[in-house]
Amino acid sequence: MEITVFTVLDTLGTLAFSISGATLAIKKRFDLFGVFVLAFVTSTGGGTIRDLIIGNTPVEWMSNNALIITIVFGAVAAVLLNPYMNKLNYYVYLFDAVGLGLFTMAGIQKGISNDFSIFICIALGTITATFGGLIRDLITGEQPMLLTRKEIYALAGATGGGVYFVLRWLSVPEEISLPFCIVLIFLIRHLTHRFNFKLPTYSEEGGWSIKD
Amino acid sequence: MEITVFTVLDTLGTLAFSISGATLAIKKRFDLFGVFVLAFVTSTGGGTIRDLIIGNTPVEWMSNNALIITIVFGAVAAVLLNPYMNKLNYYVYLFDAVGLGLFTMAGIQKGISNDFSIFICIALGTITATFGGLIRDLITGEQPMLLTRKEIYALAGATGGGVYFVLRWLSVPEEISLPFCIVLIFLIRHLTHRFNFKLPTYSEEGGWSIKD
Amino acid sequence: MEITVFTVLDTLGTLAFSISGATLAIKKRFDLFGVFVLAFVTSTGGGTIRDLIIGNTPVEWMSNNALIITIVFGAVAAVLLNPYMNKLNYYVYLFDAVGLGLFTMAGIQKGISNDFSIFICIALGTITATFGGLIRDLITGEQPMLLTRKEIYALAGATGGGVYFVLRWLSVPEEISLPFCIVLIFLIRHLTHRFNFKLPTYSEEGGWSIKD
Numbered sequence: 001m002e003i004t005v006f007t008v009l010d011t012l013g014t015l016a017f018s019i020s021g022a023t024l025a026i027k028k029r030f031d032l033f034g035v036f037v038l039a040f041v042t043s044t045g046g047g048t049i050r051d052l053i054i055g056n057t058p059v060e061w062m063s064n065n066a067l068i069i070t071i072v073f074g075a076v077a078a079v080l081l082n083p084y085m086n087k088l089n090y091y092v093y094l095f096d097a098v099g100l101g102l103f104t105m106a107g108i109q110k111g112i113s114n115d116f117s118i119f120i121c122i123a124l125g126t127i128t129a130t131f132g133g134l135i136r137d138l139i140t141g142e143q144p145m146l147l148t149r150k151e152i153y154a155l156a157g158a159t160g161g162g163v164y165f166v167l168r169w170l171s172v173p174e175e176i177s178l179p180f181c182i183v184l185i186f187l188i189r190h191l192t193h194r195f196n197f198k199l200p201t202y203s204e205e206g207g208w209s210i211k212d
Numbered sequence: 213m214e215i216t217v218f219t220v221l222d223t224l225g226t227l228a229f230s231i232s233g234a235t236l237a238i239k240k241r242f243d244l245f246g247v248f249v250l251a252f253v254t255s256t257g258g259g260t261i262r263d264l265i266i267g268n269t270p271v272e273w274m275s276n277n278a279l280i281i282t283i284v285f286g287a288v289a290a291v292l293l294n295p296y297m298n299k300l301n302y303y304v305y306l307f308d309a310v311g312l313g314l315f316t317m318a319g320i321q322k323g324i325s326n327d328f329s330i331f332i333c334i335a336l337g338t339i340t341a342t343f344g345g346l347i348r349d350l351i352t353g354e355q356p357m358l359l360t361r362k363e364i365y366a367l368a369g370a371t372g373g374g375v376y377f378v379l380r381w382l383s384v385p386e387e388i389s390l391p392f393c394i395v396l397i398f399l400i401r402h403l404t405h406r407f408n409f410k411l412p413t414y415s416e417e418g419g420w421s422i423k424d
Numbered sequence: 425m426e427i428t429v430f431t432v433l434d435t436l437g438t439l440a441f442s443i444s445g446a447t448l449a450i451k452k453r454f455d456l457f458g459v460f461v462l463a464f465v466t467s468t469g470g471g472t473i474r475d476l477i478i479g480n481t482p483v484e485w486m487s488n489n490a491l492i493i494t495i496v497f498g499a500v501a502a503v504l505l506n507p508y509m510n511k512l513n514y515y516v517y518l519f520d521a522v523g524l525g526l527f528t529m530a531g532i533q534k535g536i537s538n539d540f541s542i543f544i545c546i547a548l549g550t551i552t553a554t555f556g557g558l559i560r561d562l563i564t565g566e567q568p569m570l571l572t573r574k575e576i577y578a579l580a581g582a583t584g585g586g587v588y589f590v591l592r593w594l595s596v597p598e599e600i601s602l603p604f605c606i607v608l609i610f611l612i613r614h615l616t617h618r619f620n621f622k623l624p625t626y627s628e629e630g631g632w633s634i635k636d
Contacts, residue, residue, distance in 0.1 A: 031623035033579040055269025057479025155245040199243035267481025367457040411455030
């Protein structure tokens with residue numbers, strides 16, 4: 001197998017989401033097999049939906065054993081390290097934010113190599129980065145991060161994707177623009193979360209505003 | 213792109229479901245980006261599943277920019293008009309019922325052009341018309357319309373689909389049978405909802421009956 | 425249509441899951457159409473996802489009318505027999521356990537005929553056998569069996585799949601190994617359920633243990 005930019009982003013993102021899913025499973029007191037299952041669906045869910053709607057089958061994880069090994073590695077790491085993680089929720093969130101940046105760029109790479117328009121590429125990036133976490137949250141009964149009403153999540157990915165296409169149009173080399181946008185997505189997600197920054201929501205009294 | 217009967221039905225249904233999804237998102241106090249995301253998954257969900265199981269990839273919305281524009285238009289309309297909508301729930305329901313008729317017929321058209329049997333065509337129509345709403349309801353935590361136990365919903369689509377094939381067999385022209393069945397589906401859905409008509413459910417005391 | 429080992433396993437598993445889904449729908453007081461819809465999604469859900477990720481479209485149930493007839497037969501049987509079933513929950517569970525063994529082996533057969541690795545074959549078997557039930561549980565609001573934390577479910581399928589490949593490697597004939605593994609999966613699921621056997625889960629005080 002040839003190692004491409006997509007492969008590297010996809011493997012690192014898979015590792016991050018595997019740890020995020022396994023950690024949530026441990027926190028929810030799933031058994032050891034359940035920890036692996038949740039690591040698996042969290043890290044493959046977004047890419048599977050991306051590959052299905054493109055028509056790129058068998059989907060990525062079925063033809064790439066390195067991804068399976070990465071998922072097992074992430075789940076084992078989460079199991080071994082969790083006695084040292086004092087706030088499990090925080091690590092679920094943190095590794096999700098890291099994966100968000102990596103998978104958004106992985107999805108965009110796949111969109112570009114399939115000659116889709118910029119809008120569709122950004123949609124593919126956002127779907128890759130958020131749907132694994134959505135499945136993780138739906139089957140564990142967590143409030144889905146994707147639709148949390150109070151946080152900037154998918155928008156961080158979409159914004160980073162937009163910036164990437166601007167940099168591409170300005171002919172900034174990939175070695176600079178890709179890491180830059182991955183860090184940018186992580187920072188948008190993390191800083192808006194930390195400082196409780198919100199987009200406007202609607203209420204009958206005040207119209208559209210950022211008040212709760 | 214060639215404009216076909218399918219294209220017209222698909223675009224109008226997309227508009228209806230986009231308004232339905234966006235309105236629910238506003239009612240649930242999602243932020244502006246969340247309003248767009250819910251409009252998007254509600255209006256593309258059913259058609260995406262239909263295209264995936266047929267093997268028609270990339271799926272419709274990825275190769276048809278008019279659909280994306282339609283979704284944005286529907287979401288913006290819902291945002292601008294919502295101060296004038298006094299019962300948001302009612303509009304979620306109403307545009308869903310309009311979309312139900314349009315998407316059932318869109319799905320059936322695609323089934324026919326792929327030479328599937330009548331049963332499979334009706335199943336495709338029903339899936340197209342109900343799975344977007346199912347995804348909308350699952351991710352917002354609403355009681356899913358598809359499985360509400362108390363209302364006639366998917367059955368309205370399936371009945372209209374059956375009537376369409378009877379009319380087709382009687383050689384009634386499409387210009388008559390299509391609008392007729394779309395209105396029929398809307399009316400079955402709306403009147404049974406309004407007059408609280410139910411199918412039998414089972415209880416241990418009374419066997420199968422329509423009592424609650 | 426040619427009758428293969430896959431066809432037989434797929435049809436019998438479809439029957440079991442149709443009864444399981446229809447029985448849960450009756451218990452949840454769905455109307456008659458809802459009973460059919462839940463029988464349909466429960467029995468086709470796992471195989472549909474399996475076929476989609478392989479890229480085997482149109483998916484199985486769209487090109488095999490015998491499956492549709494089997495689903496209707498299972499749903500009608502559940503409706504007619506339910507006055508004689510005194511503990512509906514038990515039958516939902518029991519037919520799910522029967523279907524678990526049959527669908528795991530059906531999925532593995534399809535994996536083998538597509539030349540996938542042993543790991544991917546077992547994953548395909550487990551997905552076929554558990555995702556229909558997952559969809560059934562998600563849309564009815566039941567605690568998903570797949571992620572129940574307290575029971576051995578998907579692991580029973582994966583274990584039976586592993587044993588099947590060992591027997592295959594030992595050149596045990598299919599006529600023996602297939603029924604053996606189907607019964608084995610059922611027994612692992614049923615006996616661990618009955619005798620409340622668990623895998624270790626994590627708690628902060630005791631580390632990984634099988635205590636609640």
